[in-house]
Amino acid sequence: MTGTKLISGAEWWRTAVIYQIYPRSFADANGDGMGDLAGISSRLPQLKDLGIDAIWLSPFYTSPQRDAGYDVSDYCDVDPLFGTLDDFEVLQRTAHDLGIRVIVDIVPNHSSSDHGWFQAALAAGPGSEERARYTFRDGKGKVGELPPNNWESVFGGPAWTRTTDPDGTPGQWYLHLFDTSQPDFDWDSEWVREQFRAVLRFWLDRGVDGFRVDVAHGMIKAPGLPDYTPPAEGGSMGGAPATLEPGISAESPVTAPYWAQDGVHEIYRDWHKVLAEYPGDRVLAAEAWVDPLSKMAKWVRPDEMHQAFNFAYLETPWNAAKLKSVIDESIEAFGNVGAPSTWVLSNHDVVRHASRLALTGENLQGHGIGPKTVGLPNTAVGLRRARAASALMLSLPGSSYLYQGEELGLPEAVDLPDYAREDPTWFRTNGERYGRDGCRVPIPWEAASASFGFSTGAQSWLPQPIAWAGLARDQQNGVAGSTLELYKLALSLRREHSLASGTVEWLESLGSDVMAYRNGDVTIVANTGAASVQLPAGDVLLASEDLVGRTLPGDATAWLRAVTA
Numbered sequence: 001m002t003g004t005k006l007i008s009g010a011e012w013w014r015t016a017v018i019y020q021i022y023p024r025s026f027a028d029a030n031g032d033g034m035g036d037l038a039g040i041s042s043r044l045p046q047l048k049d050l051g052i053d054a055i056w057l058s059p060f061y062t063s064p065q066r067d068a069g070y071d072v073s074d075y076c077d078v079d080p081l082f083g084t085l086d087d088f089e090v091l092q093r094t095a096h097d098l099g100i101r102v103i104v105d106i107v108p109n110h111s112s113s114d115h116g117w118f119q120a121a122l123a124a125g126p127g128s129e130e131r132a133r134y135t136f137r138d139g140k141g142k143v144g145e146l147p148p149n150n151w152e153s154v155f156g157g158p159a160w161t162r163t164t165d166p167d168g169t170p171g172q173w174y175l176h177l178f179d180t181s182q183p184d185f186d187w188d189s190e191w192v193r194e195q196f197r198a199v200l201r202f203w204l205d206r207g208v209d210g211f212r213v214d215v216a217h218g219m220i221k222a223p224g225l226p227d228y229t230p231p232a233e234g235g236s237m238g239g240a241p242a243t244l245e246p247g248i249s250a251e252s253p254v255t256a257p258y259w260a261q262d263g264v265h266e267i268y269r270d271w272h273k274v275l276a277e278y279p280g281d282r283v284l285a286a287e288a289w290v291d292p293l294s295k296m297a298k299w300v301r302p303d304e305m306h307q308a309f310n311f312a313y314l315e316t317p318w319n320a321a322k323l324k325s326v327i328d329e330s331i332e333a334f335g336n337v338g339a340p341s342t343w344v345l346s347n348h349d350v351v352r353h354a355s356r357l358a359l360t361g362e363n364l365q366g367h368g369i370g371p372k373t374v375g376l377p378n379t380a381v382g383l384r385r386a387r388a389a390s391a392l393m394l395s396l397p398g399s400s401y402l403y404q405g406e407e408l409g410l411p412e413a414v415d416l417p418d419y420a421r422e423d424p425t426w427f428r429t430n431g432e433r434y435g436r437d438g439c440r441v442p443i444p445w446e447a448a449s450a451s452f453g454f455s456t457g458a459q460s461w462l463p464q465p466i467a468w469a470g471l472a473r474d475q476q477n478g479v480a481g482s483t484l485e486l487y488k489l490a491l492s493l494r495r496e497h498s499l500a501s502g503t504v505e506w507l508e509s510l511g512s513d514v515m516a517y518r519n520g521d522v523t524i525v526a527n528t529g530a531a532s533v534q535l536p537a538g539d540v541l542l543a544s545e546d547l548v549g550r551t552l553p554g555d556a557t558a559w560l561r562a563v564t565a
C-alpha cells in the first residue's frame with residue numbers, strides 16, 4: 001500500500017512538517033462549490049513542490065455537516081459531498097507516490113445525532129444498552145424539566161438537550177459539549193471502545209499513516225457530572241486564558257469536569273497498541289487544549305500518543321521574551337517524556353495568524369473576528385509578522401503544522417456576509433461570536449479563474465475576498481520574495497540543515513525585542529520589535545523581509561550560516 005518514494009526512517013513524525021487540508025476549502029473538482037477528495041488529489045503535486053512531509057485531512061466522512069464534518073454519521077465511509085472511498089484510495093496512493101504521508105481525523109468525543117447508534121439509543125429508551133453508549137441523564141426539577149447540570153456548550157448555550165419519547169412526552173436529556181447535533185459518547189461503555197478500535201483498524205487497513213484525534217482531552221467526564229462554571233476569560237476548549245503567560249495555568253480549566261480527566265489516558269494506551277499492530281510508524285496526534293504544557297505532555301508519554309498540538313505556542317503573542325519562554329517550556333515539557341515538541345500557528349478553529357498577530361484585542365481564540373471587532377488588524381503588519389513568525393517556527397526542532405493557505409499569507413476573511421456564515425458558534429450565540437468561518441474560506445490558486453481556481457465551477461461555499469486575487473498561488477509561484485517562495489525556501493533549508501532534529505542554543509540577546517539562537521550550523525534571529533537590528537556574522541540564508549545591508553528590520557526573521565570560532 002505504501003508507495004516506494006515514501007521517506008522511510010524510524011519515527012518520521014518527530015521532524016515532519018504536516019500540512020492541514022480542510023477538504024471543504026482546498027480544491028473542488030466537481031464544480032459544486034465545495035472542495036472534494038478528487039480536488040485534493042489533483043493539487044498534491046503543488047504540495048510536493050512546497051516541500052511538506054505529510055498531510056492531515058480534516059473530516060471527510062459521512063456527515064450532515066452541522067459542524068462542517070466534525071459531526072460524523074458514519075466513521076467508515078466518505079460523504080458524497082467529498083467523493084467515495086475509491087477517491088480516498090486514489091488520494092492516498094497519489095500522496096504516497098509523491099512521498100507524502102496521510103493522516104486522517106478521528107472524532108471520538110461525539111458522533112452526529114444522525115448516526116445510527118444515536119438514533120438506536122433514542123428509540124431504545126431509558127435504561128437500555130443503546131442509551132448507555134451516549135451520555136443520557138434524567139433531568140432535574142419536579143418532572144425532569146431542568147437539565148442534569150449547568151454545563152455550557154463550547155459553541156454557546158446549554159450543553160444538554162431534552163429528548164422526546166416515542167409517545168410524544170418529554171424524555172431524558174443528552175449531553176453535547178458542542179452543537180445539539182453532536183451527542184457525547186459515554187466512554188465508560190466497553191462497546192464504544194470496541195467500535196473505535198474497529199474504526200482505527202478500518203483506516204489503518206487502508207494504509208493511513210496516522211490520526212489527528214479531535215477533542216482528545218474531552219472523552220471522559222468526572223463521576224457524577226458535577227456543576228461547573230468556567231472562568232469568564234477562560235478558553236472555551238479548556239487550556240489557559242490567552243491573557244495568561246505561557247506556563248501559568250488558570251485554576252479552573254484544570255478542574256473542569258469535562259476536560260483533561262485522567263481516564264482518557266487509558267484510552268490512548270489502548271489505541272497505541274492498536275497502531276503498533278501495523279508495520280511502519282503510525283502517529284496519533286492529540287488536539288488537547290490542556291495547560292500547562294507539562295500536563296499536556298502526559299498525552300504523549302511513550303505508551304500513549306506521539307504528538308500533541310502545541311496550543312500554548314499558537315496563543316503566544318509576537319513578543320520575543322514570551323516566545324523564548326514558551327519555546328524553552330515546550331522543549332522541556334515534551335522532552336521530559338521523550339516526545340518531540342510540535343509548533344503550530346494556524347488551523348481551522350482559530351483566527352489566521354496573518355491577522356491574529358496584528359490584533360490589538362485579547363483572548364480571541366474560538367470567538368473569531370468580523371466587521372465589528374474592535375482592534376481589527378492592519379493587513380500589512382499582519383502579513384509581515386506572519387512571515388517572520390512562520391520563518392521562526394520552521395527553524396525550530398520538532399514537528400511543525402501548517403494550515404492550508406498560510407503559505408500564501410492569507411489573512412482571516414473578516415467581511416463575510418452574515419447570510420454566508422455556517423459555524424454553529426455564530427448561530428448558538430446569536431451572532432455575538434463570529435466563529436471560525438473567516439479562516440475556512442476556500443483558498444486561491446489562480447488569480448484569473450472563477451473562484452480563483454478553487455473550483456472547476458464559479459462558486460465557493462464561502463465567498464472569497466476580492467483582494468485574494470493578489471495572493472493566489474500563481475501570483476506567488478517563482479516570484480522572489482513572495483510568501484510562497486519564503487515557505488519553500490524555509491522548508492528546503494530546514495531539511496538541508498537538519499534543523500528539525502537539532503537543538504536550541506540561545507545566543508546573547510541583541511535587544512529585548514530580539515531573540516537569537518543557534519540550531520546546528522544555522523543562526524536564527526527574530527526581531528519582534530519595530531527598530532532595526534544589526535545581524536551577527538554569517539551568510540544570510542533566508543530573510544522574511546528585505547535586508548538593508550546587514551540590518552534586520554522590525555517584525556522580521558533571518559537565518560544565517562553560523563560562523564564557527
Ligand code: GLC
Pocket residue numbers: 067070071107178214215287348349
Ligand atoms: C475540534 C475541531 C473543531 C470542532 C470541534 C468539535 O475542536 O477542531 O473544528 O468543531 O472539535 O468536534
